[in-house]
Amino acid sequence: MSKQGAIGVFDSGYGGLTVLKEIVESLPQYDYLYLGDNARAPYGTRSFTTVYEYTLQCVKWFFQQGCPLVILACNTASAKALRTIQQNDLVKIDSSKRVLGVxxxxxxxxxxxxxxxxxxxxxxxxxxxxxxxxxxxxxxxxxxxxxxxxxxxxxxxxxxxxxxxxxxxxxxxxxxxxxxxxxxxxxxxxxxxxxxxxxxxxxxxxxxxxxxxxxQGEIVAKSLVEYLQRHPEIDQKLSKNAQISFFTTDSAEDFDSHASAFYGKSVKSTHLAL
Incomplete structure (x- = not known):
């Protein structure tokens, strides 16, 4: 699969799979990259600075894979990192990219x-x-x-x-x-x-x-559908081959064994060393 143009979906671990599941059901034609930062999870007890640094690192990885749009399917990352990334970092990295939260x-x-x-x-x-x-x-x-x-x-x-x-x-x-x-x-x-x-x-x-x-899954999925309708300039940058790739910063075998409970079906992930 060409990673160019996929929608990036990020979470500190597995939880974002519940959001990805609903997004894929609403928008099955798009390509998706999912990344779980399991090696550094959980984010919920970490400081604002740490969550921001980890999240920004992962967002940059998505951008390197050609993702025009990244969804932070993690409440902690959305709470502690999203605003700074939107207001400060996107201008420096690529103002045509978009990062949204839940x-x-x-x-x-x-x-x-x-x-x-x-x-x-x-x-x-x-x-x-x-x-x-x-x-x-x-x-x-x-x-x-x-x-x-x-x-x-x-x-x-x-x-x-x-x-x-x-x-x-x-x-x-x-x-x-x-x-x-x-x-x-x-x-x-x-x-x-x-x-x-x-x-x-x-x-x-x-x-x-x-x-x-x-x-949140259905709510975020519906919101994304409406967002892409309002922003055809973003939608045009998204590839539509109905392909999904999963990545984890920890053990792929461990990720795969837990992921089905969140995603509703088995997944095959790839280990990513950040």
């Missing part, structure tokens, strides 16, 4: 889902500490009240294949209870981590009826 598409519709204007956020430490969701939601829905809860154990549970086991229930219930204790008016919960859809069944078991639990 936070803005989600926050654009959050207020339209909630009837009470009370929205809960479940995310990693990094995403919660960045306050990106409250800030972005307030731009679109100034009257909305946003409540956050960091769930540091959820990603390790998922990546160690413990998410379907009884032990996961304790950590799922604990953080949902902490979030809902902040307000009894919360009627919408955003899963602000691309790993969390794998916990959806358990999350719904511990969330009271009437509360919407929203994952």
């Amino acid at each position: 936070i803005r598409p989600t926050t654009e519709i959050a207020g339209s889902i909630s009837k009470t204007n009370h929205i809960g956020i479940l995310g990693t430490n990094g995403t919660v500490q960045s306050n990106s969701y409250p800030m972005e939601i307030s731009k679109f829905y100034p009257s909305a009240k946003v409540y956050q809860e960091a769930c540091p154990m959820w990603v390790p549970l998922i990546e160690n294949n413990e998410y379907n086991l009884p032990g996961a229930d304790y950590f799922v219930k604990k953080h949902i209870d902490h979030l809902l204790a902040q307000s009894n008016e919360i009627d919408t919960i955003l899963l602000a981590c691309t790993h969390y859809p794998l916990l959806m069944d358990k999350i719904k078991e511990h969330v009271p009826p009437g509360i919407n639990v929203v994952s």
